[in-house]
Amino acid sequence: MEKLGVFLQCFVFALLVSNVLAVNITISNSGDNNDDDNSLYVFADEVEILKVCVENAEDISDLTLVAVSKDEDIFRIANDSLRFSVTTNETVEIGILGVFVGIEDIELKLERGGDVIKNGNHVIKVKRQPSILVVIYTWSITAWLLISYITMGCKMDWRIIREKLRRPYGVLIGAFCQFIIMPALSFGLAKLLNLDDAAAIGLVTIGSCPGGWLSNVFSLLLDVDFVLSLTMTFISTILALGFMPLNLFLYASQFTGDNENLKTPFFDIMIQLVTLVIPVFIGMVILYKFPKLADICLKCLKPFAVILLVMGLGLGTPAQLYVYFSDWEIFVAGVSLPFIGGCIGFGIAKIARIELKSSVTISLETGVQNSLLAIAMVRISYPQPESDLINRVPFLVVLFTSLEGTILTIAKVVVQKYFWKSGGEVEEVEIRNKGKHPEMIEIDGKKCITSVSVGIQVGEENSDNDDVSLDNPGFTKD
Known part of the structure; x- marks a missing residue:
């Protein structure tokens, strides 16, 4: 009899509990949902108001909802109390005060x-206030990106690229580092640092991107192989059409979790990559068909790029203050990825x-x-607040890359x-052949044919030595 009594108690309790398991949560959002x-x-x-309704609980009294x-x-929680007395079919309004951009339950x-008796979670997504x-920052980044690609195309002399591709060891090593080493490195860092899903996707995204305009700038400033840098950037931009979606599929999909908004929009990314290749070919067409226009464009684009750079950095800090x-x-992660990647590239x-x-040069590439490509791509492809959370890492990467x-x-x-x-110092002087009969021009008192590029040693040693050895059969003394 005692066992029967315990069984009946458990049965009655189970019936009572089953009545409260049907808890429906309905959402009222006056904002953008x-x-x-x-x-x-x-x-x-x-x-914003989260409405919670408890249904099918007629036989249970003294119910309390805790948020x-x-x-x-x-x-x-914006309410005065976190505990709400509820009865059957009563709707409780819970005020949710957004504090900072993020996603939490x-x-x-x-x-x-x-x-x-029962518990559960519901996702709250806090977005930044529209500003x-x-x-302006988003559009300046997009314009900056397009101009950098057009400028790169205007500098892409296919004859120079062809020379580099005849012995493509540096280009192949660079491509291997960019599309094999860097994505795997970014994935490993995301796991090692235990980043949240959005930050991990941002790290993998920047790790899967090709080289860009900034690597060309530092190649010039550090006086390394600028032609190789341009060639690697051009080749990696083409290869990114296939490798970037592939690497995002292999690595970024590991961090999407249950959030559908974090899933990689492969089609959108492919469209953007194809769209960004077009400015490169536009620049190359301008260089070949309209060389004078290319020179004018380069002269105009550089100051404009500086203005966009100042705008990007000046607006970037207040616009991305949450980062x-x-x-x-x-x-x-923002400091480590470019530094470790550069060291690995140099070592290989x-x-x-x-x-x-x-x-x-390979280290820089x-x-x-x-990073500009990653920031623009994420902002266009992902909704808010996911795009802001993903872009934290690319923004810090471009910041620390510039600093380093x-x-x-x-x-x-x-x-x-x-x-x-x-x-x-060695000064590179590039002279183009403007006709069938090359003219002789004078550089530092020496005559040179205008159809070749020559390297001239200048300085005290050269001024005292009349014998200048140049790999140029058209070079003659006065």
């Missing part, structure tokens, strides 16, 4: 007499016995990925000036 996403969207510093924010740095617990500054409040792991190049300048490259440039200048003085 995605119809395909049941999450509650709220802007920072604003309040808890899992991260009050992202959102808080609200925990809902249904209690009776202090015991938890004209963010719009600076990221966790320390995200900062470590030296193991392959590539000469020093070309090895440094490996470590300095196209600037430090290297300053160090090079200081070392050359004070610790490693040489008798002269």
Whole structure:
């Protein structure tokens, strides 16, 4: 009889519990809500209402609904109390105050007499307040990206690229580092640092990007193989059409979790990559068909690019201020990826016995990925707030890449000036043949045919020596 009594008690309790398991949560969002996403969207510093209704609980009294924010740095409960007395079919309105951009769960617990009968979570997504500054920053980044690709195309002389591709060791090593080493490295860093899903996707995205405009700039500033840098950037831009979606499929898909908005939009990315290749070929067509126009474009584009650079950096800090409040792991990822990638690229190049300048160029092309491409691509392809959370890492990567490259440039200048003085500097002079009968021009008192590129040793040593050895059969003395 005692066992029968215990069984009946358990049976009655099970019936009572079954009546409260049907808890429906309906969402009321006066803001911008995605119809395909049941999450509650709220802007920072604003309040949205989450409506919770308990149904089919006629036989149970003394019910209490408890709402808890899992991260009050992202959102808080705006009500005076976190506990709400509920009855059957009663709707409770819970105010959600957005604090900072992010994605976190609200925990809902249904209690009776202090015991938890049922609990569950619901996703809260906090978005940044709309700002004209963010719009201007986004468009300036997009314009900056397009101009950098057109400028790169205007410098792409196919004859020079063909010469580099005849012995493509440096280009092949660079492609291997960019599309095999860097994506795997970014994935490993994301796992090692235990980044949140959005930050991990951002790290893998920047690790899967090709080289870009910034690597060409630092190749010039550091006086390494600029032609190789341009060739590698051009080739990696073409290869990215296939390798970037592939690497995102292999690595980024590991971090999408249950959030459908984090899934990689492969079709959108392919369209953007194809679209960005077009400006490169436009620049090349301008160079070949309208060389004078190419010269004018280069003269005009450089100042315009400087203006966009200043705008990007000047607007980037206030527009992306939320990035600076990221966790320390995200900062470590932003510093580590370009530095470790550059070191690996340099090491592989030296193991392959590539000469020093070309090895440094490969290092730059490996470590300095196209952060502008990653930022623009993420902003266009992903919804808010996912795009803001993903872009934290690419923004920090471009920031620290610029800082690291600037430090290297300053160090090079200081070392050359004070610790490693040489008798002269090599000045590259490129002269194009403008007709069938090349004219003789005079450079530093020497005559040279205009159809070749010559390297002239200038400085004290050269001024005292009338015998200048140049690899140019058209070079003659006065």
